[in-house]
Amino acid sequence: MEFGFLFPNNTNFPVPPVKITSDMQLKWLIELNKRHHTPLCVTLIRREQPMNRPNAANEADDEVRDELYHNRDDFWNTVEIARDDDVVFPETNATQRPPEIVQDNEEEFPFTNDDLIASQSIAAETKRRILFRETEDMASKSKIPVIDLQDLPEKIVKACEEWGCFRLVNHGVPMELMSQMKAVSRSLLDLPMEMKERNSHPEHGKGYIPLNMASPYFDSLSLYDMASPGVVDDFCAQIDASHNQREIIEKYVFALYDLAQNLGSKLMKGLGLSGDLFMKGWPCQVRMNKYNYSPETVGLTGAVMHTDPGLFTILQDDETVNGLEVVNNSTGELVSVDPISGTLVVNVGDMAKVWSNGRFHSVKHRVQCYKPNIRLSIVLFVLGPKDEKVEAPPQLVGSDSRRLFVPFDFEVYRKLRTTTNSPTGEALKLFLAKD
Ligand SMILES: O=C(O)CCC(=O)C(=O)O
Numbered sequence: 494m495e496f497g498f499l500f501p502n503n504t505n506f507p508v509p510p511v512k513i514t515s516d517m518q519l520k521w522l523i524e525l526n527k528r529h530h531t532p533l534c535v536t537l538i539r540r541e542q543p544m545n546r547p548n549a550a551n552e553a554d555d556e557v558r559d560e561l562y563h564n565r566d567d568f569w570n571t572v573e574i575a576r577d578d579d580v581v582f583p584e585t586n587a588t589q590r591p592p593e594i595v596q597d598n599e600e601e602f603p604f605t606n607d608d609l610i611a612s613q614s615i616a617a618e619t620k621r622r623i624l625f626r627e628t629e630d631m632a633s634k635s636k637i638p639v640i641d642l643q644d645l646p647e648k649i650v651k652a653c654e655e656w657g658c659f660r661l662v663n664h665g666v667p668m669e670l671m672s673q674m675k676a677v678s679r680s681l682l683d684l685p686m687e688m689k690e691r692n693s694h695p696e697h698g699k700g701y702i703p704l705n706m707a708s709p710y711f712d713s714l715s716l717y718d719m720a721s722p723g724v725v726d727d728f729c730a731q732i733d734a735s736h737n738q739r740e741i742i743e744k745y746v747f748a749l750y751d752l753a754q755n756l757g758s759k760l761m762k763g764l765g766l767s768g769d770l771f772m773k774g775w776p777c778q779v780r781m782n783k784y785n786y787s788p789e790t791v792g793l794t795g796a797v798m799h800t801d802p803g804l805f806t807i808l809q810d811d812e813t814v815n816g817l818e819v820v821n822n823s824t825g826e827l828v829s830v831d832p833i834s835g836t837l838v839v840n841v842g843d844m845a846k847v848w849s850n851g852r853f854h855s856v857k858h859r860v861q862c863y864k865p866n867i868r869l870s871i872v873l874f875v876l877g878p879k880d881e882k883v884e885a886p887p888q889l890v891g892s893d894s895r896r897l898f899v900p901f902d903f904e905v906y907r908k909l910r911t912t913t914n915s916p917t918g919e920a921l922k923l924f925l926a927k928d
């Protein structure tokens with residue numbers, strides 16, 4: 494028996510780095526998935542023997558069968574492994590006959606054929622219904638705060654404390670520039686894989702992220718430390734961007750950078766401090782994200798639950814394809830952040846929590862696939878200081894001078910998030926100050 498990965502039809506999916514060639518390996522993968530903090534989120538397809546095409550009783554039957562057999566040499570069952578305990582056979586052409594059963598002779602894994610059989614017929618439909626209900630629920634729940642950049646700084650601070658995210662309107666970035674940047678990002682992300690891979694960086698997470706086991710539908714181009722001289726030019730040279738594309742990227746990233754600085758000073762003011770929140774020495778990273786969604790990925794996760802590691806993030810979300818969800822800090826519920834054209838989303842990151850001595854909340858969020866359409870987002874991450882340690886200013890520490898976190902190096906923290914598999918900021922505990 495042979496296993497492969499299921500790819501959406503509409504993208505140039507590369508072959509991912511893992512190949513499953515036996516039932517044993519499949520079971521190992523399922524088991525690993527159960528134990529793993531971060532779901533592996535893979536979809537596997539299991540090749541079946543071609544079925545003999547039945548004789549057509551009449552023309553109408555023939556048409557139906559033509560539809561069914563269209564362009565298919567093989568038959569596939571789909572085994573989807575999306576999260577803990579989640580072993581699902583979504584609807585496939587296998588509904589035409591009894592499904593194949595994975596043999597389970599190995600005692601060491603508590604995984605039985607029954608798990609597969611029980612879930613296969615109902616799972617896909619149930620999953621879709623649950624997703625639909627969840628979406629409806631979310632729509633009726635309270636939404637994230639909306640902030641006008643001209644609002645009082647105290648209101649912005651309140652949103653950072655209570656939600657750790659807000660939708661920003663009247664932000665000063667021209668709408669035309671936003672749509673131009675979206676179009677440029679789309680055309681660059683549609684380039685062949687070999688071109689996108691030229692956007693490499695020696696350090697993990699700072700260059701191109703290809704589709705991978707943890708995020709099989711997501712790839713992303715990156716400009717690391719975008720305010721440093723030559724970074725836009727280098728990026729454009731890497732991927733052969735045209736003169737026009739280069740101009741748009743440059744205008745956009747600097748407009749966003751100005752906005753980030755403006756927002757930074759409002760936060761300072763709102764907290765009763767003066768000066769800039771971050772300086773030129775703080776690296777900022779721009780990411781152009783593409784969620785390669787298709788009918789097969791509806792209901793699955795495009796970006797796993799995480800917090801952003803840096804200070805804050807300014808996000809241009811896809812204005813037509815929703816999917817961003819944030820955790821409401823007071824209720825713990827997931828709230829769908831629906832797009833509003835021409836606006837931006839701001840997320841507070843882990844460094845803001847540290848810098849504000851725990852006042853700001855770093856928001857947990859993820860991106861789900863609600864619709865089978867490609868989703869695009871463009872993100873500016875204000876990260877953390879390069880040459881200094883992250884620490885709360887004395888004014889925010891309070892009269893008892895109790896710092897929640899010891900001063901630490903942002904890059905050390907960023908690496909720890911990866912090595913300790915802490916996508917939602919758990920590694921911050923390692924820097925908690927002792928009493
Ligand atoms: O695509 C989105 O809407 C969110 C992206 C995101 O959370 C991130 O890149 O950290």
Ligand SMILES: [Fe+2]
Pocket residue numbers: 799800801806840858
């Ligand atoms: Fe994020």
